[in-house]
Amino acid sequence: MSSLHLRGTVLPDGDVRDIWVLGDRLTFTRPRQASTTVHDGGFILPGLVDAHAHLGHDPATMTFDPALFTAAGLGYAGDGTTLLRVPGHRVPIPPELRNRPDLPRLVTAGPWLAWDGLQDLDDLQTVPADLPAAGVAEALANDGWCKTYGDWEFDRPKTPEPVLRALCDAVHAAGGRVAAHCQTAEGTRNAVLAGVDSIEHAWFLTPDLLTVLAARGGAVTPTWTGFVPHVDVVRTKPEGPRKDWFLDGVASLRAATVDAWEAGVTVLAGTDSLGHGDVAGEVGHLVAAGLPPAAAVGAACWDARRYLGFAGIEEGAPADLVALAADPRVTPGVLRHPSLILLRGRSVKRG
Ligand SMILES: [Zn+2]
Structure with a gap:
């Protein structure tokens, strides 16, 4: 099974990072298994x-x-x-x-x-x-x-x-x-x-x-x-x-x-x-x-x-996150337009 890979500016820290999703967990370490890039660029914040x-x-x-x-x-x-x-x-x-x-x-x-x-x-x-x-x-x-x-x-x-x-x-x-x-x-x-x-x-x-x-x-x-x-x-x-x-x-x-x-x-x-x-x-x-x-x-x-009591985007954190095209700290309205949502490591289809 391949893992998911995302790259972007991680909030609230503001560092550009690579994130992999292994089951229901996040990791910053590239796994040995193949990965599929599902997001590159923009901003990534916890769910x-x-x-x-x-x-x-x-x-x-x-x-x-x-x-x-x-x-x-x-x-x-x-x-x-x-x-x-x-x-x-x-x-x-x-x-x-x-x-x-x-x-x-x-x-x-x-x-x-x-x-x-x-x-x-x-x-x-x-x-x-x-x-x-x-x-x-x-x-x-x-x-x-x-x-x-x-x-x-x-x-x-x-x-x-x-x-x-x-x-x-x-x-x-x-x-x-x-x-x-x-x-x-x-x-x-x-x-x-x-x-x-x-x-x-x-x-x-x-x-x-x-x-x-x-x-x-x-x-x-x-x-x-x-x-x-x-x-x-x-x-x-x-x-x-x-x-x-x-x-x-x-x-x-x-x-x-x-x-x-x-x-x-x-x-x-x-x-x-x-x-x-x-x-x-x-x-x-x-x-x-x-x-x-x-x-x-x-x-x-x-x-x-x-x-x-829930971690944000950290090593081993639950795989819940939202990817956005713009910085919500500048443009909070972008929260209405997520480009990707992961819940428990699974991509959420938007209604
Ligand atoms: Zn109430």
């Missing part, structure tokens, strides 16, 4: 990442549907998005879907775990009797992550800091990490101070909280894609606290995105999509917010991979 995806859930019923999951996963792969973190899913993702060679790799976190004092939950959330024990169980049963809430609704009780701290301490002691939905000033503050690793949606972050988060290697996932389409509609609504909360929250994202990056917090690109999320679109939102294009691409690629 893209959607760090906040809920693919496979029916938008009407929020039930998990393997057919929807498969269609969305194939869509992601066709874009060059080869790794998905799934912070909340109704049922364990079946192994035959996790391991399908044409579907993206997954970092799952189990169901949406909520503190029992939150009100107006929909039937999406799971309210365990023992939140820390449930968080540990999900982190161990999944890929080292569990998902919870700093808040739910702007005018309801927020998850108290001690509750979140007990969860974080237990999950961290088991070697896991915690992602928390945070859309209020109090919920966000409680989550950051309690030790949550990844602040999802990340509304109302303040400089002092970003300093705390950066010091422990934390991350934010602003999920612009989930909010931007609603802004114009919400502006037409009657005045009131809900409207103010939403518009103020989205407005706070701009500073949180850029200030977070400047403070040294890892910024992650996440679409919060129930189906096939548009990662290149989220990169566009990050750039529009003021993030330097190189940082925005990193948030959807090498920085997100590193944060989630």
Whole structure:
């Protein structure tokens, strides 16, 4: 069997390199077996990442549907998005879907775990009797992550800091990490101070909280894609606290995105999509917010991979990569036009 060979400018380092693909692994050493050159020139970057995806859930019923999951996963792969973190899913993702060679790799976190004092939950959330024990169980049963809430609704009780701290301490002691939905000033503050690793949606972050988060290697996932389409509609609504909360929250994202990056917090690109999320679109939102294009691409690629424990283009790394004609750090829009995608060492046919 011949191996695949690529040559190009490897990102983010910027070195021109020869890369060979042996099964599901990359190597910089020419193998003894024959190789077929599938790409020469341009730029080569690791596979893209959607760090906040809920693919496979029916938008009407929020039930998990393997057919929807498969269609969305194939869509992601066709874009060059080869790794998905799934912070909340109704049922364990079946192994035959996790391991399908044409579907993206997954970092799952189990169901949406909520503190029992939150009100107006929909039937999406799971309210365990023992939140820390449930968080540990999900982190161990999944890929080292569990998902919870700093808040739910702007005018309801927020998850108290001690509750979140007990969860974080237990999950961290088991070697896991915690992602928390945070859309209020109090919920966000409680989550950051309690030790949550990844602040999802990340509304109302303040400089002092970003300093705390950066010091422990934390991350934010602003999920612009989930909010931007609603802004114009919400502006037409009657005045009131809900409207103010939403518009103020989205407005706070701009500073949180850029200030977070400047403070040294890892910024992650996440679409919060129930189906096939548009990662290149989220990169566009990050750039529009003021993030330097190189940082925005990193948030959807090498920085997100590193944060989630996946190598970039390195000796022995998983064979997930995207080849582009132009430098996405200069022209992020080129992410929409990959000239070659490899997932698990196999060439992905584009839809
Ligand atoms: Zn979500």
